[in-house]
Amino acid sequence: MGNGARQDDSARGTATMAAPPCVSTDAVARRAVARDWGGQVGVVPAFVARPRTEAEAQEAVNWAVEHDLPWVPRGQGHSCGGRAQSEGVVVDLSGLDAVHDVGPDFVTVGAGMTWSQVLDVAAEHGLAPPVITDHPHLSVGGTLSLGGVGGTSYRHGAQADSVVRMLVLTPGGRVVRCGPRLRSDLFTSVLGGSGTAGLILRATLRLVPAPAVVRRVRLTVGGPRALVEAQRELLGDEKPDHMQGLVQVVDGGWRHRLDLAEFVDEAAGPSWVSGGRPLPAGLASRVEVAERSRHSHREFVHRGAADEARLRETGDWDAPHPWAAVFLPDAHAEDAVADILDGLTPRLLGEAGLVLVYPLRSIMLRAGRPALPQGAVVWLCALLRSAPQGDPAAVSDMEADNERVHRITAGVGGTRYRIGAH
Ligand SMILES: Cc1cc2nc3c(=O)[nH]c(=O)nc-3n(C[C@H](O)[C@H](O)[C@H](O)COP(=O)(O)OP(=O)(O)OC[C@H]3O[C@@H](n4cnc5c(N)ncnc54)[C@H](O)[C@@H]3O)c2cc1C
Numbered sequence: 368m369g370n371g372a373r374q375d376d377s378a379r380g381t382a383t384m385a386a387p388p389c390v391s392t393d394a395v396a397r398r399a400v401a402r403d404w405g406g407q408v409g410v411v412p413a414f415v416a417r418p419r420t421e422a423e424a425q426e427a428v429n430w431a432v433e434h435d436l437p438w439v440p441r442g443q444g445h446s447c448g449g450r451a452q453s454e455g456v457v458v459d460l461s462g463l464d465a466v467h468d469v470g471p472d473f474v475t476v477g478a479g480m481t482w483s484q485v486l487d488v489a490a491e492h493g494l495a496p497p498v499i500t501d502h503p504h505l506s507v508g509g510t511l512s513l514g515g516v517g518g519t520s521y522r523h524g525a526q527a528d529s530v531v532r533m534l535v536l537t538p539g540g541r542v543v544r545c546g547p548r549l550r551s552d553l554f555t556s557v558l559g560g561s562g563t564a565g566l567i568l569r570a571t572l573r574l575v576p577a578p579a580v581v582r583r584v585r586l587t588v589g590g591p592r593a594l595v596e597a598q599r600e601l602l603g604d605e606k607p608d609h610m611q612g613l614v615q616v617v618d619g620g621w622r623h624r625l626d627l628a629e630f631v632d633e634a635a636g637p638s639w640v641s642g643g644r645p646l647p648a649g650l651a652s653r654v655e656v657a658e659r660s661r662h663s664h665r666e667f668v669h670r671g672a673a674d675e676a677r678l679r680e681t682g683d684w685d686a687p688h689p690w691a692a693v694f695l696p697d698a699h700a701e702d703a704v705a706d707i708l709d710g711l712t713p714r715l716l717g718e719a720g721l722v723l724v725y726p727l728r729s730i731m732l733r734a735g736r737p738a739l740p741q742g743a744v745v746w747l748c749a750l751l752r753s754a755p756q757g758d759p760a761a762v763s764d765m766e767a768d769n770e771r772v773h774r775i776t777a778g779v780g781g782t783r784y785r786i787g788a789h
Contacts, residue, residue: 403450410454416458424463442479460566472573482526502675511533514732521725534568559736584656597654621708621713688753717753720751740782
């Protein structure tokens with residue numbers, strides 16, 4: 368954000384003298400925000416702002432604007448491609464984590480709060496966000512700036528669709544309220560706007576009743592086409608609450624899985640998800656049941672915690688992640704997913720990598736830049752690559768493969784999801 372001007376030493380010197388208290392030149396603090404999840408871009412900023420209040424955030428941005436310094440908002444830094452990096456001022460919003468208000472079906476929080484924290488606040492009131500990303504420790508501002516989708520997005524849209532209103536700091540440093548009917552242009556461009564249209568200070572988020580129990584079934588699927596076809600069968604009457612297709616490298620080959628869950632109360636009877644009832648006919652011919660389980664909603668949201676601990680132990684959590692993520696039009700989903708996955712090798716995904724394939728609907732992302740492809744339903748295909756540490760050749764091969772994925776996507780009228788490394 369900002370005017371992109373490079374600051375020279377004299378400008379930095381003048382700026383440092385007048386800097387507000389939340390702005391620091393501490394080398395450790397600056398290095399801490401010089402990297403992101405992708406690990407391909409490393410920019411050490413001249414300054415880091417760590418506001419604890421909205422007034423401090425405004426003060427820091429106004430100061431950056433006044434001194435002609437480029438600035439960028441940052442949540443948890445879990446994006447790729449240097450989106451939350453700047454050579455000027457990185458405004459680290461993790462201190463804006465206050466709960467401002469909770470109502471019967473909403474919560475208003477600081478944009479630096481993580482979704483895991485939002486979940487905990489909502490749960491105290493028997494509520495939950497309708498969509499939570501697979502890794503729940505991402506900031507509200509960070510995911511709303513890109514979209515934020517999950518296994519419930521074919522029912523509820525993106526996280527951006529759950530925003531009722533926002534308090535935004537404009538690139539010029541003004542604090543403005545916006546919503547679907549109040550400065551709707553600003554509202555639309557900030558949601559999914561990659562932090563370029565304004566800094567989200569606080570957001571009012573729609574909540575839904577929290578499920579008492581989550582019943583989960585994991586199914587083994589024959590291949591890429593069947594992964595799309597099986598989910599397509601479920602877009603009709605037999606909708607589970609959560610649906611994600613996953614492709615992983617197992618013992619050097621591919622494993623295709625469908626992860627389904629239903630959100631129910633304690634007294635719910637048997638269903639095809641929990642067992643005791645046959646799978647829907649269109650599904651039964653395409654899948655085999657691998658595993659069934661039952662969880663609290665919190666356990667389900669944190670279902671990736673064991674994998675995260677393992678990846679931290681092996682060092683893969685901190686490895687380069689040259690991700691590619693695209694939205695495909697419904698009409699070409701089977702062909703495009705098959706094309707993308709047929710050209711993928713285990714080395715190009717990485718042992719710790721994962722591909723996600725699932726359908727979703729979203730009004731806010733449709734209005735954003737770039738818009739979603741045509742059609743009520745679109746398909747996410749996300750290649751969550753993980754390169755071995757210290758292997759630049761693997762990273763550049765993955766980057767080249769991202770170009771292949773983007774060509775296939777453009778050829779069928781798809782668009783890129785900005786969580787990727789492009
Ligand atoms: C392990 C993992 C799992 C993930 N799972 C999912 C998933 O299931 N679904 C999904 O959709 N995405 C997923 N993502 C991608 C993730 O949603 C995005 O990368 C998101 O931006 C990360 O949030 P963050 O707080 O780390 O944002 P950052 O990386 O800090 O910032 C991302 C972008 O948002 C901007 N920004 C940050 N805060 C604000 C703000 N307050 N106001 C305006 N702009 C701001 C930044 O400038 C930057 O452009 C995952 C990422 C990881 C690493």
